[in-house]
Structures are given as structure tokens and as C-alpha cells.
Amino acid sequence: MCSKMFYLFLVFSLIGFRGFSQTLDIEWEKKTGKSGSDVFNCIIEDVNGGYTVVGSSPAVNRDDLDFCLVKFSAEGQIITEKIFGTESNDLSSGISQFVSGEYIAVGNSVLDAGKTHVFFLKADVDGNEVWQKSLNELENISVNDVFASDDGDFVTCGSVLVSEGFRKIWLAEFDNDGELLWEKTYGENVIEEVGSVKKLPDGGFAIAAQTAGEVAQESDLLVIRFNSEGNKIWEERYKMPKVNVRPECICCSPDNNFIVAGWYGTCMNDINSDNPIFDYDLFLTKISPEGELIWSKNIDSEGSEGGNTIAVRPDGKIVVAGKKETSFLGRVGTWLVLADSEGSILSEAVFPFNFGNDKVSEIISTSDGGLVLIGPGEMNLDLRNTDGWIKKIKAF
Known part of the structure; x- marks a missing residue:
């Protein structure tokens, strides 16, 4: 296995609804x-x-x-x-x-x-x-x-x-x-938790997983590619020092590369303490069919937020959906982010929460x-006050 160390970079401030609000028209929604x-x-x-x-x-x-x-x-x-x-x-x-x-x-x-x-x-x-x-x-x-x-x-x-x-x-x-x-x-x-699996056009599979880092509370991104019989083609671990990363989705882009999205937690105090405090951001990572890192972006808005799922458009643009958990401006809710094929943010939209634990699944x-x-996705057995919902967005 080949190890690589990299740091997520290029911080964006996502303020406003530039452009995306003009194209994000809800056609219908049900609950x-x-x-x-x-x-x-x-x-x-x-x-x-x-x-x-x-x-x-x-x-x-x-x-x-x-x-x-x-x-x-x-x-x-x-x-x-x-x-x-x-x-x-x-x-x-x-x-x-x-x-x-x-x-x-x-x-x-x-x-x-x-x-x-x-x-x-x-x-x-x-x-x-x-x-x-x-x-x-x-x-x-x-x-x-x-x-x-x-x-x-x-x-x-x-x-x-x-x-x-x-x-x-x-x-x-x-x-x-x-x-x-x-x-x-x-x-x-070690702890290796599958975050997402994707079936590939050749019949094989790609898996994005969370794997334990070098110290407690630290985790790295692990991506593995398999053939259709479940035999491993390659495995790559992308080290993230002093970070807790949770990959939630892996998807294919039109150029046959992989896009991984999830939650990227930066420790705000001592990561080795009994109660480390993390500020979570959305991360996007693009990886070649051979496992080489192409780029990685840490998208930091005002508060804690992350991505749970991806839709890659035919033109290569990336739509990431998840939720904003906290916001200094009070804008919390289910969250959409539109990025270009290089991961640069074009715009965002936020829908208010319907209930506790709401998110785009x-x-x-x-x-x-x-x-x-x-949404809202994974059920918390101790929290049963949820409604399944679906939104259809018009073509854009």
C-alpha cells in the first residue's frame, strides 16, 4: 500500500446564493x-x-x-x-x-x-x-x-x-x-468504517472508508478499488494529521476520476485530550482511476457543516448535499453546494431544518x-420525530 500525506487547502467563504438560487427551482416536494x-x-x-x-x-x-x-x-x-x-x-x-x-x-x-x-x-x-x-x-x-x-x-x-x-x-x-x-x-x-461504495462502469467497485490515524481521535481517508470478483486492484491511504475525517460519498466523474466528499474535522484543542473539540467542514477530494491524488479542497463556511452525498453532472460540475449544523449568521439546515469540476465553489443554498437530525441523505x-x-437519512433510535421528505429540482 502506498501512503501519501496531504493537507486540505483553499478555504472558501460561502456567503450568499450567487447564481445557484437562479437555477435551483423546486419542481415539487413531498413529506x-x-x-x-x-x-x-x-x-x-x-x-x-x-x-x-x-x-x-x-x-x-x-x-x-x-x-x-x-x-x-x-x-x-x-x-x-x-x-x-x-x-x-x-x-x-x-x-x-x-x-x-x-x-x-x-x-x-x-x-x-x-x-x-x-x-x-x-x-x-x-x-x-x-x-x-x-x-x-x-x-x-x-x-x-x-x-x-x-x-x-x-x-x-x-x-x-x-x-x-x-x-x-x-x-x-x-x-x-x-x-x-x-x-x-x-x-x-484498526477501525475501518465504510463510508460509501460505488459500482463502476467496468463492473468493479470503489470504496471510501474512514481508517484510524496515528493517534486517538485522528482518522484518515482510505480508498480501495476492486474488480467485479472482489479482488483488490489498489489501495491508497491519504493521511490527515490532527484531523477526524468522515468520508460519506464516493462518485465517478465524466473523466473517469473519483470524487469523494464528507466531513473534515479540525481539532480546536488537544486531539489527545479526553474531550477533543472538532470544527467540521465539507471536504472534496478528486482521485485518479489509479489512486493518485489530483486535488483536495477544504470548504469552510461560517460554522460546522459537511457533505453526505454527491451528484456529478454530465458537464463535470459537482453538487454536494449535506447539512449546516451551526452558523454564525443563523443559516442552518439541509445544504446544497455547487462546485465546478476543479472543486471551486460556484454557489450554495440552504433549506431550513424540518426537525432535529434533519439532513440530505x-x-x-x-x-x-x-x-x-x-432525507433525513440514518435513524436515531432514541429520536423518533422525523418525516421522510423528497424534493425534485428542475433541470438546470
């Missing part, structure tokens, strides 16, 4: 909210038109959370809503679609004492259950996403607890019936040239 405990995690543009969202919602006649699958028309009308799950809290983390139009969704069943199992749901084109499985033999795995293949198999990725305090990257392929074909783990005896470019955003 669930009938239960007050709904979240939307992942979205795809459906092969049959419209959009399909997976999230979590209160179970019927039980005091736990189940998967929810919601199909929207292109105009934002709800076509169908389905609830699936076990008697544990089932938290969704990914959805993909087969060429047949069927769906595969993945997530985690959270058991007592914080243990997790992998949970799969396969649904037909109308969102009706084909089968569901809780893989009890695969303990303490937290899955992040899923990708369907043309032959009906699917690949999922996440992090597995291998011993107390240590996690490794986990990648596995399953057949059309949810039977394990192969699984592989990668990593050293995923953003996708749509076939009509617009965007779709969903």
Missing part, C-alpha cells in the same frame, strides 16, 4: 409524516419511470422499525407504499434495481445489546415482497449499499466487527435467492437534467 418516525435513506430513478425510495418506518402493530419502500411518479405522486421487516429494528441502507424491474434492498436488523444482522428484501416491480431474509449467521455487519447485476446476482458492502474495537471492510456477492456466493474482508487491525441527477434529494 410523509403520518407516523412521525419516517426516514428516507436511498433513492433510484426507476427504470419504469418515476423514483423509488427506501427508508424505515414504524412497524404495523409493533414497537419497532421496518423497511419502507415508496414509489413516486415523475410528478411526485405516491404510487405505492410498502412496509417489510422483522421483529427487530430494521434500518435500510441501500436499494438497487434489476433489469427485470425488480428491487433488492439491504439494511441492518439491530438486535439487543447493539448487535446487527444483515437484512435483505427482494420486491417485484410493484413493490410487493418476493422474499426477505435476515442473515443471522452474519453477525455484527453493518451494510452500506447494494448493487444488482444483469444476471440477477447482487453485491453488498459494509463493515464487520472482527474483535472489540476493530472493524474491517466487508464485500460479498449473493445469488438471486439471497444465497451467499462469496465474501471477503479487507483491512488491518442522498441526491441523484435525473434523466431530465434535474436533481432529486431525499
Whole structure:
């Protein structure tokens, strides 16, 4: 493995709504909210038109959370809503679609004492259950996403607890019936937490992960590229001294490079203290197909903020979505940033929070040239006062 040290640089002050407010027109938006405990995690543009969202919602006649699958028309009308799950809290983390139009969704069943199992749901084109499985033999795995293949198999990725305090990257392929074909783990005896995985045009995968730094509370960015069989092509660790970095999304640009976004925490006191205080900013990093660092930007606004998801436009422009947690000017909420292909900020927009823990969980470019955003994302089991929401942005 080749190690590289770099410092994120080029600080921007993002004040105003320059240009972006003229193009960021909401076409429609919807909010669930009938239960007050709904979240939307992942979205795809459906092969049959419209959009399909997976999230979590209160179970019927039980005091736990189940998967929810919601199909929207292109105009934002709800076509169908389905609830699936076990008697544990089932938290969704990914959805993909087969060429047949069927769906595969993945997530985690959270058991007592914080243990997790992998949970799969396969649904037909109308969102009706084909089968569901809780893989009890695969303990303490937290899955992040899923990708369907043309032959009906699917690949999922996440992090597995291998011993107390240590996690490794986990990648596995399953057949059309949810039977394990192969699984592989990668990593050293440190904490390695998968932040995002992306399926590549050649059938392989790229993973952005957080890995432990040289001292406590410090973490570095780890990016690994695999082929379609899960064999590692290359692995690069990008050292970030005295920083806590959380990669949240990796995406491909039109020039075949990788864009990584996330949260970049600069320690404001002693990082080795019992209570280090971090000021978080958005970071953007561009990496070549061979793992070479092209550029990296630390985007510092007034307060703490970060990016959770990326949509790269056909012209190479980058849209990052996340949230502003604090702001000296009082502008907090779900956050959009538009950058050019070199990571220079063009403009931003902020939508007020709907409720506590609100954020953009995923953003996708749509076939009509617009965007779709969903939220609030990951469910806090101790905070059940949320509504799943979706916003469609007009073409620009």
C-alpha cells in the first residue's frame, strides 16, 4: 500500500446564493409524516419511470422499525407504499434495481445489546415482497449499499466487527435467492468504517472508508478499488494529521476520476485530550482511476457543516448535499453546494431544518437534467420525530 500525506487547502467563504438560487427551482416536494418516525435513506430513478425510495418506518402493530419502500411518479405522486421487516429494528441502507424491474434492498436488523444482522428484501416491480431474509449467521455487519447485476446476482458492502474495537471492510456477492456466493474482508487491525461504495462502469467497485490515524481521535481517508470478483486492484491511504475525517460519498466523474466528499474535522484543542473539540467542514477530494491524488479542497463556511452525498453532472460540475449544523449568521439546515469540476465553489443554498437530525441523505441527477434529494437519512433510535421528505429540482 502506498501512503501519501496531504493537507486540505483553499478555504472558501460561502456567503450568499450567487447564481445557484437562479437555477435551483423546486419542481415539487413531498413529506410523509403520518407516523412521525419516517426516514428516507436511498433513492433510484426507476427504470419504469418515476423514483423509488427506501427508508424505515414504524412497524404495523409493533414497537419497532421496518423497511419502507415508496414509489413516486415523475410528478411526485405516491404510487405505492410498502412496509417489510422483522421483529427487530430494521434500518435500510441501500436499494438497487434489476433489469427485470425488480428491487433488492439491504439494511441492518439491530438486535439487543447493539448487535446487527444483515437484512435483505427482494420486491417485484410493484413493490410487493418476493422474499426477505435476515442473515443471522452474519453477525455484527453493518451494510452500506447494494448493487444488482444483469444476471440477477447482487453485491453488498459494509463493515464487520472482527474483535472489540476493530472493524474491517466487508464485500460479498449473493445469488438471486439471497444465497451467499462469496465474501471477503479487507483491512488491518484498526477501525475501518465504510463510508460509501460505488459500482463502476467496468463492473468493479470503489470504496471510501474512514481508517484510524496515528493517534486517538485522528482518522484518515482510505480508498480501495476492486474488480467485479472482489479482488483488490489498489489501495491508497491519504493521511490527515490532527484531523477526524468522515468520508460519506464516493462518485465517478465524466473523466473517469473519483470524487469523494464528507466531513473534515479540525481539532480546536488537544486531539489527545479526553474531550477533543472538532470544527467540521465539507471536504472534496478528486482521485485518479489509479489512486493518485489530483486535488483536495477544504470548504469552510461560517460554522460546522459537511457533505453526505454527491451528484456529478454530465458537464463535470459537482453538487454536494449535506447539512449546516451551526452558523454564525443563523443559516442552518439541509445544504446544497455547487462546485465546478476543479472543486471551486460556484454557489450554495440552504433549506431550513424540518426537525432535529434533519439532513440530505442522498441526491441523484435525473434523466431530465434535474436533481432529486431525499432525507433525513440514518435513524436515531432514541429520536423518533422525523418525516421522510423528497424534493425534485428542475433541470438546470
